[in-house]
Amino acid sequence: MCVTAVLMSLAMNSAGAVITPAKKPVPNNCVPLGDWIVPGSGKASQQEVIARAAKASVVLLGETHINADHHRWQLQALAALHAQRPNMVIGFEMFPRRVQPALDKWIAGELSEKEFLRAAEWDHVWNTDASLYLPLFHFARMNRIPMLALNIETSLRRQVAEKGFYGVPVEEREGLTRPAEPSQAYIDFLLPIYKQHDRKPKKDDETTQDDPDFRRFIGGQQLWDRAMAQILQQALTRSTGAEKPLVVGVMGTGHVLHGFGVTHQLHDLGVKSVAALLPWDSDKSCKNLVAGVADAVFGVLPHVAESFRPQFQRLGIRYEMGRGGAVILQVEKNSIAEAAKLQDSDVILEMAGVPVKTLEDVTTIVKRQAPGTWLPMKVKRDDQEMQVIAKFPAAKH
Numbered sequence: 001m002c003v004t005a006v007l008m009s010l011a012m013n014s015a016g017a018v019i020t021p022a023k024k025p026v027p028n029n030c031v032p033l034g035d036w037i038v039p040g041s042g043k044a045s046q047q048e049v050i051a052r053a054a055k056a057s058v059v060l061l062g063e064t065h066i067n068a069d070h071h072r073w074q075l076q077a078l079a080a081l082h083a084q085r086p087n088m089v090i091g092f093e094m095f096p097r098r099v100q101p102a103l104d105k106w107i108a109g110e111l112s113e114k115e116f117l118r119a120a121e122w123d124h125v126w127n128t129d130a131s132l133y134l135p136l137f138h139f140a141r142m143n144r145i146p147m148l149a150l151n152i153e154t155s156l157r158r159q160v161a162e163k164g165f166y167g168v169p170v171e172e173r174e175g176l177t178r179p180a181e182p183s184q185a186y187i188d189f190l191l192p193i194y195k196q197h198d199r200k201p202k203k204d205d206e207t208t209q210d211d212p213d214f215r216r217f218i219g220g221q222q223l224w225d226r227a228m229a230q231i232l233q234q235a236l237t238r239s240t241g242a243e244k245p246l247v248v249g250v251m252g253t254g255h256v257l258h259g260f261g262v263t264h265q266l267h268d269l270g271v272k273s274v275a276a277l278l279p280w281d282s283d284k285s286c287k288n289l290v291a292g293v294a295d296a297v298f299g300v301l302p303h304v305a306e307s308f309r310p311q312f313q314r315l316g317i318r319y320e321m322g323r324g325g326a327v328i329l330q331v332e333k334n335s336i337a338e339a340a341k342l343q344d345s346d347v348i349l350e351m352a353g354v355p356v357k358t359l360e361d362v363t364t365i366v367k368r369q370a371p372g373t374w375l376p377m378k379v380k381r382d383d384q385e386m387q388v389i390a391k392f393p394a395a396k397h
Contacts, residue, residue: 030286031299037280040291046080049277049296054084054246056275058232060262062253062294063279067303070279071132074250077277077298078139085246088145089235093228093251094126094133095149097174103147107140123363125151127314136250148235150228150249152176154318154329161220176230179222180268186260190218222265225255229265236271253278258293313369313392315362317342325349325356325380340390343381350378371395 031037036049053059061077063070082088095103102119105111111119116137117130140147152174159168165178182190187209194217195207207214228251235247255261256276263274280289280297289297316335319326326348331337342348348356351365352375369375372394379388 030289031280031282031284031297033282033299033301035299036296037289037299038296039289039293044296050077050080050084053275053277053295054081055273056246057236057244057271057273058247058249058266059275059277060249060251060256061277062251062256064253064281064303065128066132067279067281067300068132069300069303071136073279073298073300075135075139078136078248081246081248082143082145086143087241087243087245088143089148089245089247090136090140090145091148091150091228091232091235091247091249092133092136093150093249093255094122094128095120095147096125096151096153097149097231098153099125100149103149106137107144107147109141121359124319124359127363146235148231150231150251152223152227153320155320157220157223158329160223161216164216164219165223174227176223176227179219179226180265182218182222183260183264185258186264187218189258189260190214190221221261225261226265228255229262229269229271232262233266233269233271256294313366313371315366315390319348319359319362321359323347323380326359326362336390336392340377340388342379342388342390345381347380348377349380349385352376 036044036046038044038049059081061074063074078090092103099120102111102116105119106116113134117123122130137147139145156168156172156174156176159172165173191207191209191214194214228249232247232249236244239245249262251262256263256278259274259276263276266272266274276294278294278297279300281302282299283302314336316332316337317328318330318332319328321327324347328337328342328344328346328348331342331344348362350356351362354361354365356362366375369392371392373392375390375392377388377390379386
């Protein structure tokens with residue numbers, strides 16, 4: 001699971017329907033709405049922050065994926081940075097490398113929105129409301145800014161987490177080099193996050209930093225960070241112009257915080273000039289606003305569940321085609337799939353009596369499910385076939 005997703009907690013329930021907060025968040029005063037704050041120093045102007053960031057080689061813009069205000073802030077930051085450095089490249093965590101041709105065609109104006117999202121396999125590889133991201137994609141196309149796919153396949157992250165980096169054959173590593181070793185501070189930072197979603201029945205004090213599963217978890221996160229850092233670094237080194245482009249990375253906040261993730265890997269790759277900018281929700285605890293958490297943060301509104309209605313149902317799995325159906329790579333915590341007791345490595349053969357033959361079959365069938373309905377599935381686990389029922393909760397009013 002993405003560190004950012006665990007850090008920020010799931011803001012939606014297992015059906016993709018909204019969970020209503022028990023009480024409204026109480027604003028704090030450390031990062032006022034619409035203000036820039038340099039952690040450890042204090043308030044700064046937009047001009048100061050952007051001018052300083054624009055001098056870097058790489059700028060990282062964090063986000064919580066479902067917070068619309070975070071994406072509005074990213075668009076504003078991109079526009080301001082572009083005004084300073086029009087020679088720009090934007091990398092997106094949301095896309096695995098294999099869909100790079102779709103990004104190139106989008107920037108060239110060869111695809112409509114619908115064609116682009118289908119070619120980029122959006123519903124399969126990211127499965128978050130595309131309307132949150134489309135303004136960023138349109139900004140890039142309108143200004144002919146190259147878009148880069150930063151991510152790798154979920155299956156590769158899983159292999160490394162299970163077997164270690166050198167346990168995966170070279171030809172299956174998507175060109176990745178071994179990640180830089182994590183700092184002790186990063187290990188300390190990840191341990192409580194790992195405990196939040198570790199499925200094994202352990203007491204809280206039983207998981208230590210030497211736990212083999214935890215070390216594999218760290219390896220998976222490092223690989224993710226390294227993958228994105230390598231593409232960002234390559235955008236700099238492969239530039240043939242007299243002036244290097246400003247390379248911007250759009251990614252989850254968990255990859256940006258404290259310089260532990262992508263920044264650490266960029267430094268190891270020789271890219272020392274990195275600026276990290278983050279949105280800061282007005283209800284976020286002031287104790288987290290410490291020097292080094294980012295170069296600057298911008299005050300935004302927190303995600304408000306009532307204002308965000310998903311356009312479709314979600315089963316809560318990441319998968320790929322193989323073995324006669326949809327092979328589950330990951331079951332999301334608190335999802336419909338988890339409630340249905342689906343497991344990693346299960347193969348979904350049929351859904352509602354319809355054979356699963358393509359990636360789109362799964363998303364199409366799930367999207368058709370009305371709130372309150374049950375979806376029967378034929379699943380193969382090991383060598384046995386079984387029936388599994390996914391139950392979609394009734395809509396809340």
